[in-house]
Amino acid sequence: MSDPRYCAEIISVGTELLLGNILNSNAQFLAEELAQLGIPHYFQTVVGDNRDRLQSAVKIAAERSGLLIFTGGLGPTPDDLTTETLAACFETHLAERPEVITDIEAKFTRRGRVLTDNNRKQALLPVGAELLPNPSGTAPGMIRSPRSGLTLMTFPGVPAEMRRMWTETAVPWLHQNDWCRSILVSRLLRFWGISESALAEKVAPFFDLQNPTVAPYANNGEVKLRITAAAASEAEGVALIAPIEQELRAIAGRDCYGADNDSLASVVGALLHDRGQTLAVAESCTGGGLGQLITTIPGSSQWFWGGVIAYDNRVKQSLLNVSAETLAEAGAVSAVVAEQMAIGIQQRLGTTWGVSITGIAGPDGGTETKPVGLVYIGIAGPTGCFGVERRWGAERGRDWVRRLSAGEALDQLRRSLLNLT
Amino acid sequence: MSDPRYCAEIISVGTELLLGNILNSNAQFLAEELAQLGIPHYFQTVVGDNRDRLQSAVKIAAERSGLLIFTGGLGPTPDDLTTETLAACFETHLAERPEVITDIEAKFTRRGRVLTDNNRKQALLPVGAELLPNPSGTAPGMIRSPRSGLTLMTFPGVPAEMRRMWTETAVPWLHQNDWCRSILVSRLLRFWGISESALAEKVAPFFDLQNPTVAPYANNGEVKLRITAAAASEAEGVALIAPIEQELRAIAGRDCYGADNDSLASVVGALLHDRGQTLAVAESCTGGGLGQLITTIPGSSQWFWGGVIAYDNRVKQSLLNVSAETLAEAGAVSAVVAEQMAIGIQQRLGTTWGVSITGIAGPDGGTETKPVGLVYIGIAGPTGCFGVERRWGAERGRDWVRRLSAGEALDQLRRSLLNLT
Numbered sequence: 046m047s048d049p050r051y052c053a054e055i056i057s058v059g060t061e062l063l064l065g066n067i068l069n070s071n072a073q074f075l076a077e078e079l080a081q082l083g084i085p086h087y088f089q090t091v092v093g094d095n096r097d098r099l100q101s102a103v104k105i106a107a108e109r110s111g112l113l114i115f116t117g118g119l120g121p122t123p124d125d126l127t128t129e130t131l132a133a134c135f136e137t138h139l140a141e142r143p144e145v146i147t148d149i150e151a152k153f154t155r156r157g158r159v160l161t162d163n164n165r166k167q168a169l170l171p172v173g174a175e176l177l178p179n180p181s182g183t184a185p186g187m188i189r190s191p192r193s194g195l196t197l198m199t200f201p202g203v204p205a206e207m208r209r210m211w212t213e214t215a216v217p218w219l220h221q222n223d224w225c226r227s228i229l230v231s232r233l234l235r236f237w238g239i240s241e242s243a244l245a246e247k248v249a250p251f252f253d254l255q256n257p258t259v260a261p262y263a264n265n266g267e268v269k270l271r272i273t274a275a276a277a278s279e280a281e282g283v284a285l286i287a288p289i290e291q292e293l294r295a296i297a298g299r300d301c302y303g304a305d306n307d308s309l310a311s312v313v314g315a316l317l318h319d320r321g322q323t324l325a326v327a328e329s330c331t332g333g334g335l336g337q338l339i340t341t342i343p344g345s346s347q348w349f350w351g352g353v354i355a356y357d358n359r360v361k362q363s364l365l366n367v368s369a370e371t372l373a374e375a376g377a378v379s380a381v382v383a384e385q386m387a388i389g390i391q392q393r394l395g396t397t398w399g400v401s402i403t404g405i406a407g408p409d410g411g412t413e414t415k416p417v418g419l420v421y422i423g424i425a426g427p428t429g430c431f432g433v434e435r436r437w438g439a440e441r442g443r444d445w446v447r448r449l450s451a452g453e454a455l456d457q458l459r460r461s462l463l464n465l466t
Numbered sequence: 467m468s469d470p471r472y473c474a475e476i477i478s479v480g481t482e483l484l485l486g487n488i489l490n491s492n493a494q495f496l497a498e499e500l501a502q503l504g505i506p507h508y509f510q511t512v513v514g515d516n517r518d519r520l521q522s523a524v525k526i527a528a529e530r531s532g533l534l535i536f537t538g539g540l541g542p543t544p545d546d547l548t549t550e551t552l553a554a555c556f557e558t559h560l561a562e563r564p565e566v567i568t569d570i571e572a573k574f575t576r577r578g579r580v581l582t583d584n585n586r587k588q589a590l591l592p593v594g595a596e597l598l599p600n601p602s603g604t605a606p607g608m609i610r611s612p613r614s615g616l617t618l619m620t621f622p623g624v625p626a627e628m629r630r631m632w633t634e635t636a637v638p639w640l641h642q643n644d645w646c647r648s649i650l651v652s653r654l655l656r657f658w659g660i661s662e663s664a665l666a667e668k669v670a671p672f673f674d675l676q677n678p679t680v681a682p683y684a685n686n687g688e689v690k691l692r693i694t695a696a697a698a699s700e701a702e703g704v705a706l707i708a709p710i711e712q713e714l715r716a717i718a719g720r721d722c723y724g725a726d727n728d729s730l731a732s733v734v735g736a737l738l739h740d741r742g743q744t745l746a747v748a749e750s751c752t753g754g755g756l757g758q759l760i761t762t763i764p765g766s767s768q769w770f771w772g773g774v775i776a777y778d779n780r781v782k783q784s785l786l787n788v789s790a791e792t793l794a795e796a797g798a799v800s801a802v803v804a805e806q807m808a809i810g811i812q813q814r815l816g817t818t819w820g821v822s823i824t825g826i827a828g829p830d831g832g833t834e835t836k837p838v839g840l841v842y843i844g845i846a847g848p849t850g851c852f853g854v855e856r857r858w859g860a861e862r863g864r865d866w867v868r869r870l871s872a873g874e875a876l877d878q879l880r881r882s883l884l885n886l887t
Contacts, residue, residue, distance in 0.1 A: 063497055069490055076486030077485065089483070109522070264624065333758040343828070351778055363814075364814075
């Protein structure tokens with residue numbers, strides 16, 4: 046697998062990447078595609094529109110990878126240097142391709158534009174290179190093997206043009222030329238309610254597996270395990286993954302809430318839908334973020350009716366029936382207010398479940414006993430109501446507190462739904 | 467300037483980048499920062515969680531750049547290898563830093579969690595390295611000069627943690643250590659209600675300026691112009707930018723809503739605050755997204771009271787007084803229902819302004835006359851109420867429709883607030 050001749054490397058050419066003007070979404074797209082095709086890929090390089098530095102990057106890449114995929118630097122302006130630099134690296138001459146001139150002329154005529162000398166430059170390709178047609182733009186790419194064990198592919202930097210050329214020409218070429226030797230099949234298990242390090246300790250032996258491999262990730266309060274199998278076919282990969290997934294799920298129990306494209310909202314939605322139950326929310330510190338998260342799910346109107354954003358205490362009283370005495374005694378950020386909010390919205394809208402959030406998102410408003418990051422979640426269901434306290438801390442800021450609170454509310458509802466079965 | 471000792475290189479470590487699971491937003495952030503600090507930066511490398519390949523990437527980078535900035539691979543799991551690989555590259559030992567253990571323990575105690583052996587690993591740093599504290603997470607970074615003319619900086623891969631560490635510790639360090647030779651000063655003007663191409667046409671001559679430069683960007687429905695000046699001092703840069711900003715604002719009029727860290731929500735909040743006025747929202751298709759956007763602003767409780775998520779028509783009737791006849795005749799997605807929702811929430815909560823959104827976010831639910839992407843916004847204010855129709859189209863998906871609708875609602879409120887002055 047790690048024979049350099051069978052590895053790909055992505056080389057993104059463009060000073061705008063080095064200035065941080067644009068995100069390198071081309072590299073992500075190509076990386077994902079290579080993984081799916083089962084082509085190993087261990088390095089990516091970004092380099093500016095500069096002949097010497099591009100040449101040095103090509104030299105380094107050609108020593109460690111057999112397939113160099115270039116994006117960018119094919120445009121008509123003088124700082125577009127990829128094609129001529131690659132010709133120079135491997136001592137070839139450039140020649141004008143009449144079919145490219147014809148193609149550009151036709152496109153320009155359709156758009157009412159006139160060919161300039163700059164555009165003629167785009168028709169220059171190294172002698173012996175295979176044309177990689179660009180159906181949606183004027184800059185074609187090329188496929189070329191300057192020596193045995195080394196293939197170069199060039200694409201323009203415009204994402205839509207690059208993607209189409211990749212899919213329509215490069216992928217079939219890679220299949221025909223025996224690059225796609227094995228398939229990578231992967232499955233992402235998703236967890237909530239356990240830290241990355243705690244989960245990593247529980248499943249530590251799995252990280253030593255060779256095929257499939259298991260690797261942990263964490264972001265936005267969510268922990269993930271990616272199981273990746275290299276196999277000769279999709280079915281074989283799935284079969285390799287299944288027993289590992291089963292073992293991991295058995296170890297994690299309900300902390301594993303789903304897989305792949307599942308989200309807490311989609312899992313909660315499916316549970317509610319199966320039971321013919323409905324949901325409403327009452328939000329203070331999240332200000333609508335819980336409802337927003339729920340309604341990312343298409344079709345959520347089948348089980349989500351809506352709710353109240355009770356940012357001001359007057360709204361908690363008037364729309365959610367939170368008692369003035371409780372607010373005065375326990376404070377708006379308390380378990381008892383969270384419970385009253387949850388019951389309030391459940392009763393007001395007549396839904397099966399009411400879920401509430403009240404907390405201190407910060408940066409201001411914290412006290413010694415009620416610090417920034419303190420949040421209460423209320424869950425009112427068919428069999429009663431309970432409140433949960435969470436302390437997210439102030440360090441990661443207001444958005445973090447709000448995001449984790451919305452996720453935790455959905456997770457508490459998920460666990461309640463599972464308990465009731 | 468291009469003496470390698472004075473150049474930076476970004477090395478992003480993480481197999482998830484090679485698998486295309488995540489976008490390399492860290493590299494973009496750092497690239498932009500380096501440009502602003504005037505630190506030359508000619509290469510970026512992405513490499514997986516693999517000791518040998520990371521080591522080879524470090525070797526290459528150390529030959530061509532004097533400041534190597536690493537992101538990723540500082541986590542608690544065994545595949546987090548950056549620190550130990552850097553120690554091995556430059557033949558240093560790792561030693562546990564008691565202050566890091568203390569810091570992690572304190573963070574864990576606050577969150578009610580227990581330290582694991584994996585976490586202790588995060589306190590190991592090469593002997594002689596300067597600690598780069600991580601106020602928001604458990605993985606600290608380091609700053610280390612293993613030899614003259616070479617500096618290493620390590621950051622965790624979590625963007626929020628990395629950014630804070632960069633801003634709070636790394637940038638001051640770079641200033642103190644004479645890395646920032648010339649200053650780039652920039653100002654970002656923000657626009658809503660005009661397309662990128664329409665704005666670009668209006669301000670086309672500005673794109674030819676040399677110092678300051680003017681460049682357009684667009685994302686999430688918002689258009690931006692970045693004015694960037696190279697100068698010997700901050701004050702000189704600001705003076706170069708000011709007249710250009712003035713001219714651009716004069717051309718754009720009210721389509722320019724703010725600059726730099728302004729958001730539509732913060733601008734609307736400042737206008738409401740100045741006037742001593744209050745706001746409530748009534749949301750259907752955005753499901754809480756407008757409230758969520760408003761409450762990203764710290765202190766928004768001073769002028770935002772809350773609202774109703776009226777996802778189901780029953781909620782529109784019971785909490786917002788939308789008439790059953792209107793719903794039956796005009797449909798829930800109509801200007802008249804948007805107006806009734808806005809008036810309903812304004813009256814129910816007793817705020818100065820009521821803003822509503824009702825629309826078809828898709829992917830399902832569209833018809834010939836009411837296609838996916840059709841949205842109505844209602845604005846009820848001190849002098850009356852009006853509805854606005856927008857057609858965002860279905861092509862860019864549900865999230866796009868919802869995000870643009872929330873932004874447009876804030877922009878309509880902003881223009882109404884300005885008109886009333």
